[in-house]
Every structure is written in C-alpha cells, then in structure tokens.
Amino acid sequence: MSQVARDLGQEELSPEARIKKLAREAGALVVGIASVADINRFAPKGHRPNDMLRGARSVIVTGGKPNTAGAFESPEPRLLTSLRTYPAIRKAIVMKIAAHIEERYGHPSIFYDGGTVWGLVPHMSLKLAAERAGLGTRSLAGGVILNPIHGLLNLSVTITTMPLEADAPLDTPVCPHPACVEIWARERTTPCLSACPECLEGELENGSVKWMRYKAYLCQARARGQGPLGLQKMLYEILQEKDPEQQKLLVFGERFTRLIASASFSSELVAGCYECLRPCPLLAPNRRAGSGAAKTSGV
Amino acid sequence: MQTLTPEIYRRYRDEVFKHSLAIQEYDGLTPRRALTDAEIGARLEIPAELVTEIRCVLEVDGVPLVFWKEAESFKQVRCLKRVKPDD
Incomplete structure (x- = not known):
C-alpha cells in the first residue's frame, strides 16, 4: 500500500473492510464475521453453515x-x-453482500435470514452466528442476542466459501445490565423475568446469570398468534365446532378475518412479542429517537 | 416415509418434546444443546422424518388454544402499562 494512495484516500480496503462497509451502506447497523469452523464447534450436524453451502x-x-x-x-x-x-x-443486505463476494472475489455465497424449514427449527442458529461474530451475547430474555451499544438486534447472514478473518466474540456478557443486578438484589427478579414469568425463568448470582430456562413452546404460541400457526390453531377450533351458527360467528369474526388477511396479504404474518424486552434497560437508549446510540453505526 | 398416526403421536410426543428446543436450558449464558430431529430419532429408534412430523404437530397442538387467544390481551395489557397515557 503506497503512502500516496493512503494520503489521497484511495487506499485499497481489505476484503473484510470492504464487505463491512458495503453492509453498513446497505443499511446494517452492525456487522461481524464468524468462521464456520468456530460455529461448528457448537452447532449440531445438520444445522451448520456448511450443511447449507458446501465448502462454507x-x-x-x-x-x-x-x-x-x-x-x-x-x-x-x-x-x-x-x-x-x-x-x-x-434479506436485501445479505443478498448484496453475497453478490459482491461472488462478483468481486469469485467465491460461491448464499444468504439467510432465519426462515424456518422444519416447523420452528431453522437451518442454522443466527444467535450462535451473531455471538461468534462478536455482535453481542445471550440474554435472560430467551437467549436473544443483545448488543452492548444497540441492545436488541434483528439478524441476517451471508454464508460464503471465502475464507475471511473472523471477529472475536465479546469478552463480557451484555446481560445482566447493572440496573437489573440491583433490581435482583432487592426483588429477586429482573424486568424481563417479571414481564413474562410463563416463558422465562432464571437466577442471578454475583452479578451474572447463574441459570436460565426459556420455554420456547409457550413463547411461540404467544408471539406467533397472528402467524401461520395461529391460523392453523383457530382453523382446527372452527372445524371442531358442532354448532353451525357458532361456527359462522368464528369464521366471520374479527380474529379469523385478521388471520385470513394476514395469510392472504402478509399484512401481519410476521408475528412477534417483545414484552420481555420492552422493559430491558439495554433497550432504553436504543429506543430514544436521536440518541447517540441510535446514530452509532457499526461495531 | 412412515405415516404419522394418532397412536404413534401419542406414544412419542412427550419424548420428542423433552429433547427438542421446546424448553431451552442454559448454564449461565451457555445453552445446553437440545437434540436434533435426527438425534432424537436415533434415540427413539424411529425415522428422523417421523420425529420432525411429531414435533411440527406438537408445536401447534402442544399449547391450549386459550393461551394463543390470550396472547393479544397479554401484550395489550403490558403495553398500556408501560406506555404513559397522553393527557
């Protein structure tokens, strides 16, 4: 790299820096890189990146x-x-990254944003990938990844056969927040645990999470009530109804009408529940419009 | 593929539930790995595809309808509690 190129701002970026720049320009707030070898130390066979792209x-x-x-x-x-x-x-962001890697470096690449393939089990864990790429750490709130600056993240990935220098996982757990440690000392609970005691259980000890349990089967019923599974559940109830008049009321009622509209127009098909995260102190600065955290870009 | 019958579903659903991602346990912030459908199948000596079918039915069937229906009011109540009213 010549001094002249550096001085003129024409320095050639490394592939990693170029990919991260592209991701941010396309709209990503944070971007990190994990090696498939590292992910595979934790992911089970059948749910590894190289189960999705040979040679990843x-x-x-x-x-x-x-x-x-x-x-x-x-x-x-x-x-x-x-x-x-x-x-x-x-999806558009990781698609752009995949296209960039294929066009510029000639390495086959695919993209994935967590769509499920077998019921609720995904091809691969985006949480694990984010954790290994240094974007955040797990939290008491169902193990979702929290970033130390931005709080809750929504994730998507590009998987490539290109060897890239990986980022390191974070050294310090983001959860629990010091405010939650104080609340635990007083009340033996945290904002997320008290928000959803049905789905979440856990305990803090010496300022850290000692253990936790996430009842995903209850969470998905609560979070996906407006999704395809909610439609199936209500359809079954309607089919079971013996009284034709009652059946008519169920079919024409507001709830089933909304489920059908969701399925037809994707109006609310992406269901969700944020109630355990809504009171999280880590999300508070992230929620404030115009805050420094909201403007910060990239890790 | 072997067809899932009510008898097979009743026989294996508890074991499939126990080993799947339905309840996720963590030591500290480290997840204890659940079993994949293939691993559950190997343990129960049934095809992985049958485990997948049992698990997918369970994902909808496993929680009473009332819990699904109450999800919206749960969120609405918590939302209103959190957000200060305009006045």
Missing part, C-alpha cells in the same frame, strides 16, 4: 434495530410487530 468457510452476520423508536412507545402492540424495520431490508 465464513459467515458474515448483519444486525439492525428491529423497530423504530416510536413503535416501542405505541400503546398498540400489533404496531410493534407490523412496523418492523430491519426485517424489511435484512
């Missing part, structure tokens, strides 16, 4: 804020999920 060497993980700051302040919870922001662009 690297996973580029992008993240963004799931909602606008305003959506978190809305008294209407359905708006919090229907107005999701990063989910609307996350």
